[in-house]
Amino acid sequence: xxxxxxxxxxxxxxxxxxxxxxxxxxxxxxxxxxxxxxxxxxxxxxxxxxxxxxxxxxxxxxxxxxxxxxxxxxxxxxxxxxxxxxxxxxxxxxxxxxxxxxxxxxxxxxxxxxxxxxxxxxxxx
Amino acid sequence: xxxxxxxxxxxxxxxxxxxxxxxxxxxxxxxxxxxxxxxxxxxxxxxxxxxxxxxxxxxxxxxxxxxxxxxxxxxxxxxxxxxxxxxxxxxxxxxxxxxxxxxxxxxxxxxxxxxxxxxxxxxxxxxxxxxxxxxxxxxxxxxxxxxxxxxxxxxxxxxxxxxxxxxxxxxxxxxxxxxxxxxxxxxxxxxxxxxxxxxxxxxxxxxxxxxxxxxxxxxxxxxxxxxxxxxxxxxxxxxxxxxxxxxxxxxxxxxxxxxxxxxxx
Numbered sequence: 204x205x206x207x208x209x210x211x212x213x214x215x216x217x218x219x220x221x222x223x224x225x226x227x228x229x230x231x232x233x234x235x236x237x238x239x240x241x242x243x244x245x246x247x248x249x250x251x252x253x254x255x256x257x258x259x260x261x262x263x264x265x266x267x268x269x270x271x272x273x274x275x276x277x278x279x280x281x282x283x284x285x286x287x288x289x290x291x292x293x294x295x296x297x298x299x300x301x302x303x304x305x306x307x308x309x310x311x312x313x314x315x316x317x318x319x320x321x322x323x324x325x326x327x328x
Numbered sequence: 329x330x331x332x333x334x335x336x337x338x339x340x341x342x343x344x345x346x347x348x349x350x351x352x353x354x355x356x357x358x359x360x361x362x363x364x365x366x367x368x369x370x371x372x373x374x375x376x377x378x379x380x381x382x383x384x385x386x387x388x389x390x391x392x393x394x395x396x397x398x399x400x401x402x403x404x405x406x407x408x409x410x411x412x413x414x415x416x417x418x419x420x421x422x423x424x425x426x427x428x429x430x431x432x433x434x435x436x437x438x439x440x441x442x443x444x445x446x447x448x449x450x451x452x453x454x455x456x457x458x459x460x461x462x463x464x465x466x467x468x469x470x471x472x473x474x475x476x477x478x479x480x481x482x483x484x485x486x487x488x489x490x491x492x493x494x495x496x497x498x499x500x501x502x503x504x505x506x507x508x509x510x511x512x513x514x515x516x517x518x519x520x521x522x523x524x525x526x527x528x529x530x531x532x533x534x535x536x537x538x539x540x541x542x543x544x545x546x547x548x549x550x551x552x553x554x555x556x557x558x559x560x561x562x563x564x565x566x567x568x569x570x571x572x573x574x575x576x577x578x579x580x581x582x583x584x585x586x587x588x589x590x591x592x593x
Contacts, residue, residue, distance in 0.1 A: 217434045217450045224426050289453060291545030309545045311457035314423040 206231030207325050208250060212243035212257040212269060213287070218312065222256055222287065225314035226321055240264025244272065252282055254324055256317070259288040259299070267302055274303030283324040287317070424552040427455055428559055435567040439574040444567045445477040448537075451560065453479065456553055457546035458539045460516070462486045463527075465535035465568070466500055473500055473536060480541065487518055499524040500533050505557060511548060516540045523549075525557045527565035534565050 209226055211234060213219045223234045235252070237243040239261040247255075255273065259266040266286055273279045283305040288295070291309045299307050306320045431451045438444060445463060452458045460480030464473040473496060475486035492501040496519065499506050506524040508514045514522045521538035528534065537560060 215450045215454065217430060217447060218454050220430045220434070221427060221454065224430060225423075289459070289543055291543055310454050310543065311546060312427075312454050314426065315419060 205233030207253045208233050208235065209254045209256065209321070210235050210237060210243060210246055210252045212237045212240060212255065212261070212266065214238055214258065214261040218258065218287075221312050221314070222317060225312075225317040226256075228318055229322065229325070229327060240266065240269035240272075243269050247273070247279055247282075252279075254321060255282055255284045256287055256321070257284065259286060259290055259295075267299060270299065270302045270304050285317075285320055285324065287312070420552075424555065427552065428555060431455060431556065432559060432563050435563045436570075439571050441568070441571040441575050444564075444571045447567075448560065448564045449477060449479050451556070451564075452537070452539070453543075455556055456539075457543045458523075458541070459543045460541035461521075461537065461539040463535065463537055464489065464496065464500075465527075466491065466533060473497065476535075481518075485518060486538075489519070495520045495524055496536055496538055499526050500536050502526075503528055503531060503533050505561070507549075511542065523557070525561050527568065528561055529565050529569055534569055537564070 207229060209232055211219050211222050211226075213222065213236070219236045223236070226232055226234055235246055235250075237246050240257075241264045243255070243257065244264075255269075257266040257269055266288070270284050270286065273282060273284060280303075284303065285306045285308060286299045286304045287308045287310065288299075289310045290296075296307045305324055308316055308320060434447045434451070435444065438447070448463060452461055458479070461478070462475045462481065462483070463477040464486065465476050466473050471491040473489040473491065475483050477483075478486060489496040489500075491497050495506050503526045505526065506521070508520075508522045511522055516522075518538075518540065521540050522542070523537075523539040525537040525539075526533045527536060537557075
């Protein structure tokens with residue numbers, strides 16, 4: 204039985220592996236991976252999650268659409284969401300936060316940053 | 329008359345004797361008082377003076393101890409800061425190694441040429457933080473470098489470069505990486521990339537990676553980026569070479585199989 208279930212929504216297997224590596228420092232974490240927004244929603248409906256990390260630019264359904272759908276669904280709206288993206292402009296950040304993302308991390312990927320943000324949202328001291 | 333003078337003398341003598349007695353008593357009393365005062369003085373000061381000395385010594389000892397403890401605390405704090413700095417350093421190193429491991433693992437996870445190019449692209453975007461770049465491969469027959477994959481720019485915009493010509497050709501010929509002196513001041517020039525890394529197997533260059541623009545949040549290269557460039561120079565080249573070899577052998581195998589089928593049917 205895991206303490207924290209984390210969903211990574213990212214179309215790049217390399218990125219998924221990098222994010223998963225960073226998160227595995229959290230004791231009792233279980234990671235589920237999804238290729239895009241649609242796959243993410245499917246996996247969300249199958250079990251309870253404590254945190255979602257999503258990319259923005261993905262095929263089929265992008266990360267912002269996923270954030271919007273999750274925030275408007277009574278079953279999932281309490282789950283914290285972190286957006287991890289190459290888009291570094293302030294307006295992109297504001298847009299994601301306005302849609303309901305809890306945090307916004309820009310690439311290139313920094314495992315320490317991901318870990319810190321995830322711990323904060325999972326309320327791990 | 330003699331009698332009265334004798335009496336008078338006796339009177340005077342008596343008074344003198346009484347006076348002397350008085351003086352002796354007073355003297356005795358004063359001596360006693362003096363002795364009392366002297367004793368009082370001695371007993372009143374000697375005890376606090378020794379106590380004070382002891383207390384002063386104790387205070388000095390405690391002050392010394394306090395200073396030693398403060399010095400030790402300072403030393404421990406400095407040690408703690410050193411440990412914290414070292415911990416962060418090791419954490420960073422660990423993360424960087426993990427990134428390098430994952431990048432390397434992904435590069436060798438497939439023998440499909442297009443997938444290999446896709447993985448190289450992902451590594452450059454996600455780990456290095458480049459926005460515009462091209463992967464150029466060397467055609468050994470024509471000695472020309474041609475873009476096989478681009479990100480952020482159209483492939484047609486990347487010039488075909490002759491081996492040894494310009495920065496790209498020079499990097500492919502020498503096998504030495506090129507970095508623009510000032511990334512901030514760099515202006516995009518497809519013939520003179522900001523960063524140009526040779527993709528080589530041992531000393532044999534098979535192509536180059538040319539970076540033209542970094543992500544807006546990526547201001548400068550970190551030490552790990554140079555390690556990634558070194559990794560890319562070697563592992564990406566091997567992965568590209570293997571996948572091409574595999575594709576060629578698959579194609580040849582298919583052709584040979586076709587001939588065999590034709591001859592045996």
